[in-house]
Amino acid sequence: MRIVFLNSMERRLQERAGHADLAQVWIGEEGGVWRIGWDEEGAAGTKGQIWFEGESWSDMLSHYRYQLAVKLADGFRPVISGIFHEEEGHRGMWTQKLYCYSELNGSEEVYAELSAWRRQKAAAAGKAPYLIASNRLLRLISAFLPQTEEELTQLPGVGEVKAAEYGEEIVAITARIERNWQFPLDWVEQELDEEIFRSWMYKQKESRFKAEIERSSLRKQLLEAIREGQSLERIQDFTGLSRREAIEQLEQLEKEGYDTEALVERELTGLPQEEQTAIWNAYLELGDALLKPVLHKVYGADTMQPGSGELERRYEWLRLMRIRYRREARGTASAVGKPQSA
CATH class of the missing domain: 1.10.150.80 (HRDC domain)
Known part of the structure; x- marks a missing residue:
């Protein structure tokens, strides 16, 4: 394996004055597979961990940032500075x-x-x-x-x-x-201890990077489910998302440029064509920023009471139709910007 990055870390503990836990963090590559490792030498002896193993460069970086933030929040500091520094004004x-x-x-x-x-x-x-x-x-x-x-x-x-x-x-x-x-x-x-503050800052990074990893993992699960032809109900089962959360994730995937049409098409099979047309025309007239005006336009202002199953179902239809509407709107905008062929 080729080591492409290595840095030494140490953690000085007050209860063992004059002594430090030593560690090394490294990144290696072999056959297109990236690995991140952590080797630590402390009072309990030497132990090693593999933080990540996979082919994705971006996933590797996400895990590196998150796991390193965990160690920095726990008191480890790089022997060579600049390993994990973000300038702030x-x-x-x-x-x-x-x-x-x-x-x-x-x-x-x-x-x-x-x-x-x-x-x-x-x-x-x-x-x-x-x-x-x-x-x-x-x-x-x-x-x-x-x-x-x-x-x-x-x-x-x-x-x-x-x-x-x-x-x-x-x-x-x-x-x-x-x-x-x-x-x-x-x-x-003056009152705030500098080391306590630095550990707190790294703890904030730890939370942020962990959330990034979780979002990336969820995105992969959703895209794989779409490719396999899974239903929205099945996606709920293995992700733990509610129906509304699952549909909101589909909207986010569309914003990021992923194609969710196959799943949207399956989920809209229960919506009559005339209802789909009415929703589409409402988006054309009112825009797609807010759902409530479209709901009132299509179903009337005196619609169901909040919390009713039918009202939630109608909002699902609106969100699914909005995914399709926004995709076509983006396609139209792209077509307008294209030069005409001779």
């Missing part, structure tokens, strides 16, 4: 430090109260809770306890509009709690 790094500090020092009691407030606001406005405030923003608020709207706007994710709409209610929750720090939050950088 000063502002971006400062924001990450605030996030890190808030996750390590936030008040769970205040976070729970803010979460309850968010649920009430979202229900009253008919919005998803994350549109009111993200979990990460609630963590920031629970940790730094702004006592005025001006302080609230110093937190990442709070602009003037959000402060004007929700600031008074948020401050009513946080201002009654005693704190022993002040805004601005320049002191956070």
Whole structure:
């Protein structure tokens, strides 16, 4: 096997001052097959692991990034720097430090109260809770306890509009709690241990890269199922997706340029042709960005109650037809841009 990359790592542990766990991470290639390996020498002896073995370069890189992030989050550091470094601007790094500090020092009691407030606001406005405030923003608020709207706007994710709409209610929750720090939050950088912050950053990368691997694996499963002529119900069985999630995955595959027409055609066999035509014409008239106006156009504004099986089924038809509609729209746009042959 040809080794194309190798770097040494070490982890210094406080409980064994003066000693370090040593490791090597390597990438090798043989006969078109890529391998990633991890060889570690610690107090328990030497052990080796194969992180990845396969022909795909992109899959190999995804596994390399994810597995290395796991080790870096666990305290290993490269002997040769630059192995896993992503530059961020000063502002971006400062924001990450605030996030890190808030996750390590936030008040769970205040976070729970803010979460309850968010649920009430979202229900009253008919919005998803994350549109009111993200979990990460609630963590920031629970940790730094702004006592005025001006302080609230110093937190990442709070602009003037959000402060004007929700600031008074948020401050009513946080201002009654005693704190022993002040805004601005320049002191956070001195309070936050650099090694703890670096491990936290790598933990964020670990989560992100793991999600990438899972998305890639799901994409391969779906494409293989389509090639084999599997039904949507069968896809649900082996992926664990709901019908809506499975159809949304088909929409994403179409956006990425994959052909899902065979599966869409099979799933639309139960939809009468006149209904397909009505949905198509509604998309032509109203566009394909929102499903609800198309639903009302085709089936009437006084359609079934939310949560009914028939309503969910109709939304499935709309999503499946939208896949077909968007594919033809892309084809038309491509044809318009083609030069005419002589």
